[in-house]
Amino acid sequence: MLPKIQQWLDRDYFPQRVLLSGGVKPFDELISIASALQAESPEKILSGICPDTLVLRNEGAFKIGNKDNPDKDSARGMIRWAMQTPVKNYRIVILEDFERTGREANNALLKILEEPPPRVIFLFSTQNHHQIMETILSRMTVVRVPHDFEDFSIDEVVKNFLQSPDLIGKFRTIEDLDKEAKKKKDKQVILKFVDDLIIHARFFVQYQHYLEPLFEVQASLHRNQNTRLVLERFACQITEAPES
Secondary structure, rough: OOOHHHHHHOOOOOOOEEEEEEOOOHHHHHHHHHHHHHHHOOOHHHHHOOOOEEOOOOOOOOOOOOOOOOOOOHHHHHHHOOOOOOOOOOOEEEEOHHHHHHHHHHHHHHHHHHHHOOOEEEEEEEEOOHOHHHHHOOOOOEEEOOOOOOOOOOOOOHHHHOOOOOOHHHHHHHHHHHHHHHOOOOOOOHHHHHHHHHHHHHHHHHHHHHHHHHHHHHHHHHHOOOHHHHHHHHHHHHHHOOOO
């Protein structure tokens, strides 16, 4: 069990909307969490015979569902199921790979995620939370899952970029990335660097105050704004900003 998750369980306080991001087996962690919350075996949770736990594996696109009689493995069906009173402890929804949900399904889920019913817990996993709508992401408690479930190794280039007070060094890193992207004719070089910055900022508390400006950087790059200018502006911002 991840330390942060175990702390919540030990304190008998658990957020109603949790998203496990990354890692090798985040789905297995969700099953363990539900098992602890429901006081049921993982096997019973996974088999789907626990009446208060809905397990939705990744079996393709997660659709909005029929309006009048939706299946439980759709957005509308999940909402209808979650609104029912739990038999015992909680009503728990486990959804694997949340990034597979489409915009229509996301919009349907938005209201219940804004105001979850009492005793309802949503447990989601994702391999790429950057594909999730920000309106959804902002309502979730995101827990970064290290790939080895132990130590999270920070990339040295990312570490130096985030930590160094040397603006010239940051500009040099941006210049090198810009040259590599132009040489390969592939903007993904820059986008991956920004994704890595966001991942590290989510995982390490000392960098979390960089998340909001990083999301702005990401959005600007997707709008095809000048890559180098956007990154240099961000470098200036974080070099001037004191760490909290």
